[in-house]
Amino acid sequence: MSDRVELLVGTKKGAFILESDAARRDxxxxxxxxxxxxxxxxxxAGSDGxxxxxxxxxxxxxxxxxxxxxxxxxxQSSTGLTYGDDEPKITTIWNLTPSNGTLYAGVExxxxxxxxxRGQTWSHVAGLREHPSTPEWQxxxxxxxxxxxxxxxxxxxxxxxxxxxxxxxxxxxxGTTWETRNRGVRADFVxxxxxxxxxxxxxxxxxxxxxxxxxxxxxxxxxxxxxxxRQWTEITPGLPSQFGFPMAIHPHDPxxxxxIPLNGDDKGRHxxxxxxxxxxxxxxxxxxxxxxxxxxxxDAYLGVLREAMATDPLQPTGIxxxxxxxxxFGSADEGESWQLIADFLPPIWSVETSIANS
Amino acid sequence: xxxxxxxxSLVTLFPDPPPRRLEMAAATLSDLIARLDEGWxxxxxxxxxxxxxxxxxxxxxxxGERVRDLDAALGPQAVVHIIPAVAGG
Numbered sequence: 001m002s003d004r005v006e007l008l009v010g011t012k013k014g015a016f017i018l019e020s021d022a023a024r025r026d027x028x029x030x031x032x033x034x035x036x037x038x039x040x041x042x043x044x045a046g047s048d049g050x051x052x053x054x055x056x057x058x059x060x061x062x063x064x065x066x067x068x069x070x071x072x073x074x075x076q077s078s079t080g081l082t083y084g085d086d087e088p089k090i091t092t093i094w095n096l097t098p099s100n101g102t103l104y105a106g107v108e109x110x111x112x113x114x115x116x117x118r119g120q121t122w123s124h125v126a127g128l129r130e131h132p133s134t135p136e137w138q139x140x141x142x143x144x145x146x147x148x149x150x151x152x153x154x155x156x157x158x159x160x161x162x163x164x165x166x167x168x169x170x171x172x173x174x175g176t177t178w179e180t181r182n183r184g185v186r187a188d189f190v191x192x193x194x195x196x197x198x199x200x201x202x203x204x205x206x207x208x209x210x211x212x213x214x215x216x217x218x219x220x221x222x223x224x225x226x227x228x229x230r231q232w233t234e235i236t237p238g239l240p241s242q243f244g245f246p247m248a249i250h251p252h253d254p255x256x257x258x259x260i261p262l263n264g265d266d267k268g269r270h271x272x273x274x275x276x277x278x279x280x281x282x283x284x285x286x287x288x289x290x291x292x293x294x295x296x297x298x299d300a301y302l303g304v305l306r307e308a309m310a311t312d313p314l315q316p317t318g319i320x321x322x323x324x325x326x327x328x329f330g331s332a333d334e335g336e337s338w339q340l341i342a343d344f345l346p347p348i349w350s351v352e353t354s355i356a357n358s
Numbered sequence: 359x360x361x362x363x364x365x366x367s368l369v370t371l372f373p374d375p376p377p378r379r380l381e382m383a384a385a386t387l388s389d390l391i392a393r394l395d396e397g398w399x400x401x402x403x404x405x406x407x408x409x410x411x412x413x414x415x416x417x418x419x420x421x422g423e424r425v426r427d428l429d430a431a432l433g434p435q436a437v438v439h440i441i442p443a444v445a446g447g
Contacts, residue, residue, distance in 0.1 A: 035367065035370055035371060058415055058445050059367070059413065059415045059416055059442040059443070059445070060367075060368070060371065060404040060405075060413065060416075061403065061404065061407060061413060063400075063403070063404075073373055074373075075372075075373050076371055076400065077400055077403075078400070078403045079399075079400065079403065081403075082408050083408070084408060085408045085409055085410060086408075087408065089407045089408050
């Protein structure tokens with residue numbers, strides 16, 4: 001038995017799977033899948049490793065694709081993915097997150113759906129959009145998207161979600177009611193003190209070993225919460241920029257996180273001075289180190305979007321990111337050294353990993 | 359029987375795809391889409407959005423005339439073309 005490592009890549013023009021062995025040095029590309037639809041997220045879920053891909057097509061609307069034969073054939077369904085005939089129409093799906101046999105979908109305009117039948121039908125987790133703040137939700141540059149779905153690893157009633165330009169919410173009753181979780185997070189784009197909601201979370205997550213510790217890359221800095229999001233502490237100092245999109249947590253070390261700072265929200269949103277760097281903290285954001293060995297150090301004006309960084313669970317951990325111009329970079333040693341493992345893909349929107357024994 | 363022409367990008371969304379050209383009995387455009395959805399579940403959601411209404415970038419022509427009304431009547435020899443709008447980049 002040997003490990004087969006997969007990168008599940010969602011792009012503007014279809015889904016792709018990159019495959020390697022445990023050395024993670026040589027990679028093969030399969031795809032495009034899903035009829036080259038725009039795919040925001042590709043994941044494997046369930047004990048059989050079913051592939052699910054989510055996105056939206058300008059002509060045919062939003063849908064979730066499913067393949068039970070490793071990508072050879074696909075079906076798709078959006079049954080139940082609606083707010084109703086008199087409500088806003090759903091344009092696309094940004095995130096798929098499996099939890100306890102349920103598949104959750106975060107959509108645009110922002111809302112949460114769940115499927116308990118492997119993506120064949122969907123039901124609205126209506127409590128979130130019943131929050132009193134909903135009429136005041138305003139889309140940011142990336143739209144009004146629910147992009148982060150963070151289930152509590154042991155308490156099925158608890159979950160956090162992140163919505164761009166709205167902020168973080170938590171439910172402790174299985175999605176019936178939700179509370180804002182943005183205290184301590186800046187919102188530089190509105191005057192006065194930070195509001196209860198309206199913060200622009202870009203990516204949020206937790207490590208299952210420490211479920212009360214949340215991290216988020218925000219439009220206005222990087223933050224950690226030690227109490228399940230009730231209070232956030234800024235951990236931006238030490239980084240070259242407060243702005244970035246993705247955030248990843250080391251799978252074996254809850255104190256280690258990765259971000260990719262970009263030059264700023266009004267400066268092009270690309271690598272600072274064309275120098276490609278991933279930044280790592282091994283102490284929960286108290287200090288940061290630049291990682292650029294093997295990455296382009298000049299003339300590389302790359303962008304990396306919110307879902308486009310992921311880690312694998314091997315030892316040592318692999319870390320990967322995809323760019324808005326179709327490159328995938330990977331490290332098989334926790335970020336100490338990097339290589340370009342794919343080029344010339346369509347603009348990359350998401351990267352996930354999957355490990356299989358072969 | 360109405361004659362229906364379907365675009366390649368639509369039929370390929372279904373594991374057992376419909377033919378690109380088929381004949382169906384339907385009194386209205388809505389009936390026709392319902393029949394398509396019976397044969398290929400999910401077809402309705404690909405062609406229509408909440409309202410219900412025909413999706414913004416889907417064009418439907420009945421006997422050569424662009425139609426947006428789902429209640430539009432289909433004659434016994436109607437020819438229906440479903441064509442995605444020119445878009446994208």
